[in-house]
Amino acid sequence: MISGIPTVLPLVRNILEKLNCSKKDIKKFVQGEDLPIPFEAIIQVLKEHLLFEKDQKFLTEFTKLFFAEPNPTHYCIAGLLLQRRLQNVITTNFDTCIEKAYARISSKKLDKVIVYIESEKDLAKMNLNGKIIKIHGCATHPSSLGTTVDQITKTEFFVKNRLVFDRILQLSTDILFLGYSCSDKWDVTNIFQESRRSLRKKPNLIFWQHLDPNITSPTASQKKLLNGYHYTWTTEHTNLLVETLSERYGIYSPKYKFHRAHFLPSSQRPKNENYVLGKVFQAANFNTLAEKYLLKSIQSPCEAAIVKQFILASESLGDVTRKLNRTDAPKVHYRASLKALVLFTEIGNRRKSFLAGRLNRKLGVLELANGHTNEAIELLGDSINLIKSYTNSRLTVEDAFEMAEIYNDYGYLLYDIKKHADAEKYWTISLDQYEKLSNIFPQRYLGAYCMSLNNLAAKFYQVDDYEKAIAYGYKCLKLTEQLADINPIFYNEDLGRRLNNLGCYYRDAGVRKDALFYLNDALRLRKKLAQTSPETYLPQVAYTLINLGVVYQKVPSDKNLSLKHIDKAISILTNFRDVESVNRYFVNVSKVLNKWGIDGDIYLKDRLGNLD
Numbered sequence: 001m002i003s004g005i006p007t008v009l010p011l012v013r014n015i016l017e018k019l020n021c022s023k024k025d026i027k028k029f030v031q032g033e034d035l036p037i038p039f040e041a042i043i044q045v046l047k048e049h050l051l052f053e054k055d056q057k058f059l060t061e062f063t064k065l066f067f068a069e070p071n072p073t074h075y076c077i078a079g080l081l082l083q084r085r086l087q088n089v090i091t092t093n094f095d096t097c098i099e100k101a102y103a104r105i106s107s108k109k110l111d112k113v114i115v116y117i118e119s120e121k122d123l124a125k126m127n128l129n130g131k132i133i134k135i136h137g138c139a140t141h142p143s144s145l146g147t148t149v150d151q152i153t154k155t156e157f158f159v160k161n162r163l164v165f166d167r168i169l170q171l172s173t174d175i176l177f178l179g180y181s182c183s184d185k186w187d188v189t190n191i192f193q194e195s196r197r198s199l200r201k202k203p204n205l206i207f208w209q210h211l212d213p214n215i216t217s218p219t220a221s222q223k224k225l226l227n228g229y230h231y232t233w234t235t236e237h238t239n240l241l242v243e244t245l246s247e248r249y250g251i252y253s254p255k256y257k258f259h260r261a262h263f264l265p266s267s268q269r270p271k272n273e274n275y276v277l278g279k280v281f282q283a284a285n286f287n288t289l290a291e292k293y294l295l296k297s298i299q300s301p302c303e304a305a306i307v308k309q310f311i312l313a314s315e316s317l318g319d320v321t322r323k324l325n326r327t328d329a330p331k332v333h334y335r336a337s338l339k340a341l342v343l344f345t346e347i348g349n350r351r352k353s354f355l356a357g358r359l360n361r362k363l364g365v366l367e368l369a370n371g372h373t374n375e376a377i378e379l380l381g382d383s384i385n386l387i388k389s390y391t392n393s394r395l396t397v398e399d400a401f402e403m404a405e406i407y408n409d410y411g412y413l414l415y416d417i418k419k420h421a422d423a424e425k426y427w428t429i430s431l432d433q434y435e436k437l438s439n440i441f442p443q444r445y446l447g448a449y450c451m452s453l454n455n456l457a458a459k460f461y462q463v464d465d466y467e468k469a470i471a472y473g474y475k476c477l478k479l480t481e482q483l484a485d486i487n488p489i490f491y492n493e494d495l496g497r498r499l500n501n502l503g504c505y506y507r508d509a510g511v512r513k514d515a516l517f518y519l520n521d522a523l524r525l526r527k528k529l530a531q532t533s534p535e536t537y538l539p540q541v542a543y544t545l546i547n548l549g550v551v552y553q554k555v556p557s558d559k560n561l562s563l564k565h566i567d568k569a570i571s572i573l574t575n576f577r578d579v580e581s582v583n584r585y586f587v588n589v590s591k592v593l594n595k596w597g598i599d600g601d602i603y604l605k606d607r608l609g610n611l612d
Contacts, residue, residue: 003068004259005095008039011065014263015046016280019273025289029281036489037284038185044148045279052268059142065262066094066139070101072253073179076242078102079251081110081130088168090133092184094145098132105252115160116144116151123163135161135188152186154441165191172203179208179238182221185487189225196228205231208241272297275313278320285489287320287536294320298336311340311355318362324535325579334363354399357386361406368413369581377417380410397437401445404433408452420459427455447483447494450476454498457505466509473502477518493537496525500544507551519548538572539582545569546585549592559596566592570607577608 006014009030016026029036043062050058070078078101080086089098102110111131115123136152137144146152165188168175182189196202205226209215218226218233226233246253270276278294281287297313314337321329338359341352364379383406395403411426431452437445457472477498484491503519506512523544530537545565552562566589573589576582590600 002256002258003071003074003095003097004262005066005068005093005097006261006263008035009033010261011263012039012042015042016277018264018266018268019050019270019277021277021293025292028289029284029286036286038149038487040147040149040152040185041283041487041490042280044150045283046276047148049272049279050276051271053271055271056268059145059147061264061268062147063094063139063142063145065264066096068095068097068262069256069259070097070104071256072246073238073242074098074101075105075253076246076251078105078110079249079253080245081132082106082108083249083251084130085249087129087172088131088133090135090164090168092136092180092187094134094137094139094147096139112138113164114138114141114144115164116146116157117141118160120160120163123160128164128167133164135164149444150441153444155439158191161188162191162194166195166198169195169199169203174204174206177205177207178241182219182225187221187225189221192225192229193227202229205229207231207233208238209233209235272309275309278313278316282316282320283490285323285493285533287323287533290320291317291324307340307344311337311344314340315359315362322366325539325576325581327578327580330366331363334359334366338363353386354402357383357406358402360386361409364413365409368416371584373413373417376413380406380413384410397441400433401437401448404430404437404448404452407433408448408455412455415455415459415462420463424456424459427452427459431456446479447491450479450483450494450498453479454501457501461501461505461508464508466505469505470502470509473498473505477502492525492529493540496522496529496537496540496544499525500540500547503544503551504547507547507554510554512551512554515551516548519544519551523548539576539579539585542569542572542576542582542585543588545572546588546592553592553595562592562596570604574608 012035013026013030016029021029035042046058046062052058052061074097077086077089077098081089081098082102082105091098099110099112102108113123113126113128113131113133114137115133115135116137118126134144136146139145146157151157169192180187207218207222207226209218215235222233245251274293275297278290278292278297281290281293294313294317298310298317314333318330318333318337321333338356341355341359344352360379360383364376364383367373367379368376387403387406407426408430411423411430414420414426415423431449434445434449434452438449453472453476457469457476460466460472461469477495480491480495480498484495499518499522503515503517503522506518507515523541526537526541526544530541546569549562549565549569552558552565569585570589573582573585586604590604593600593603
């Protein structure tokens with residue numbers, strides 16, 4: 001911060017303030033020292049959607065924040081490189097401070113390697129000695145900045161960094177970690193752990209804990225990186241090391257002062273602030289806040305220039321209100337988006353058909369969830385027909401993903417009407433497409449690949465092939481656990497669903513111990529999620545409780561435990577009687593009660609009154 005480069009939390013607060021987000025909503029979003037989603041996910045939304053007046057793009061302005069003045073640490077590192085006391089410097093920072101310091105004390109240009117923009121072939125033969133290696137990009141090359149989920153999680157990104165680190169680990173005797181917290185969601189830990197297995201001689205790792213001398217042991221993420229290596233861990237203040245080294249080796253460092261952090265200038269006015277805020281909150285699963293700001297964004301006059309934004313905002317409103325279990329709102333918003341799309345002339349017919357196909361798919365899925373099979377067949381059939389013209393086209397990554405989604409949901413429709421063989425056919429098509437995409441962008445599309453695995457598991461479960469259902473379900477769960485470990489806010493809901501499903505597969509396969517293990521794990525996770533978003537997650541808690549109630553009907557049966565879980569589910573469902581998609585849970589409750597010889601309709605009427 002002393003060079004004027006903002007740290008993550010103040011920067012995010014500044015951006016939200018610039019977008020005129022209320023202080024109350026900022027406080028909800030940024031709690032303490034934690035962001036609810038990775039910083040890269042926020043930057044991805046801003047990069048894709050935020051424009052300033054005069055059509056200045058966000059990333060152009062964001063890059064300017066990293067052209068700052070060097071501080072004593074930068075001069076120390078530059079001096080050690082100049083004297084060849086350091087072989088390489090590897091940094092995740094985007095700034096150019098070390099290069100500036102090097103040029104000032106030597107009148108020479110410091111060679112740098114921006115890993116992302118180099119080819120694998122060139123990196124493999126490149127001499128890395130005496131260079132600064134930038135593994136997340138550099139402000140001098142904005143396109144290289146690893147500030148979005150797409151870039152950070154791309155397989156190419158990992159492969160190139162792995163190639164560089166493998167070479168450095170093989171040639172180094174000592175590696176100093178300076179000011180590195182290991183708190184990034186996508187740091188170098190996995191590379192170090194994978195490389196460790198192939199190293200004949202492991203370098204000594206010196207981990208210099210930054211700033212806080214009261215921390216007496218490495219964090220869990222730091223321990224993971226250090227595991228398997230010889231390492232030294234110290235709590236000394238970084239400034240002390242810098243002063244000692246600079247004095248010992250006679251490294252010049254001019255007097256310095258603290259610089260105020262540079263934020264996005266107040267003179268720049270965002271063009272679409274409510275829409276961008278809505279998309280940020282949607283990405284973080286803050287659906288109530290997303291709904292609030294997206295609604296504001298569509299209340300603006302619908303001039304031609306913002307019709308496209310209205311189309312996308314209405315679609316996003318459909319998505320968030322669906323997650324909030326709003327009864328009719330999702331349909332209203334999707335249909336408003338479709339209506340605006342028909343009138344929007346500044347887009348080609350094929351692209352318009354593709355967007356219409358996406359909206360029809362979402363409407364079809366809603367109708368299917370609400371038991372309106374005929375309407376779902378019509379809408380999803382229209383969706384398939386609308387995107388057919390793209391089948392032989394060169395697709396963007398986003399288009400390829402949308403096609404996979406449509407085939408996946410059409411498969412789900414066929415599965416619902418008991419056409420299991422046809423469902424498997426469409427799911428296999430979508431599974432292949434998801435797998436290809438996840439090989440390129442693992443963190444972005446691995447979730448979809450998991451969903452497709454989940455659907456095939458469900459298909460085999462439906463036809464009582466429990467062995468295959470468990471195999472697909474287990475693979476799906478393990479991959480989802482990886483995703484949730486990196487981005488819990490976004491993937492914990494999916495993780496709860498996978499745990500619940502696998503528990504049901506084991507239950508009906510007669511493996512009681514494993515059924516209880518996975519269902520209780522699902523229950524714990526869903527209860528935790530319900531603490532922050534009860535509207536979204538309490539029905540899911542009730543669903544898992546019902547499944548646990550069914551487990552205790554299996555041999556050896558336990559009526560008391562079964563009814564205990566069912567009564568807890570009923571207590572929760574009482575608050576959701578007006579939500580159409582939740583009402584089907586009462587049918588499941590009645591089935592459990594009936595199997596115990598209890599009239600489900602009478603029991604529920606006594607507890608809830610008339611369900612009509």
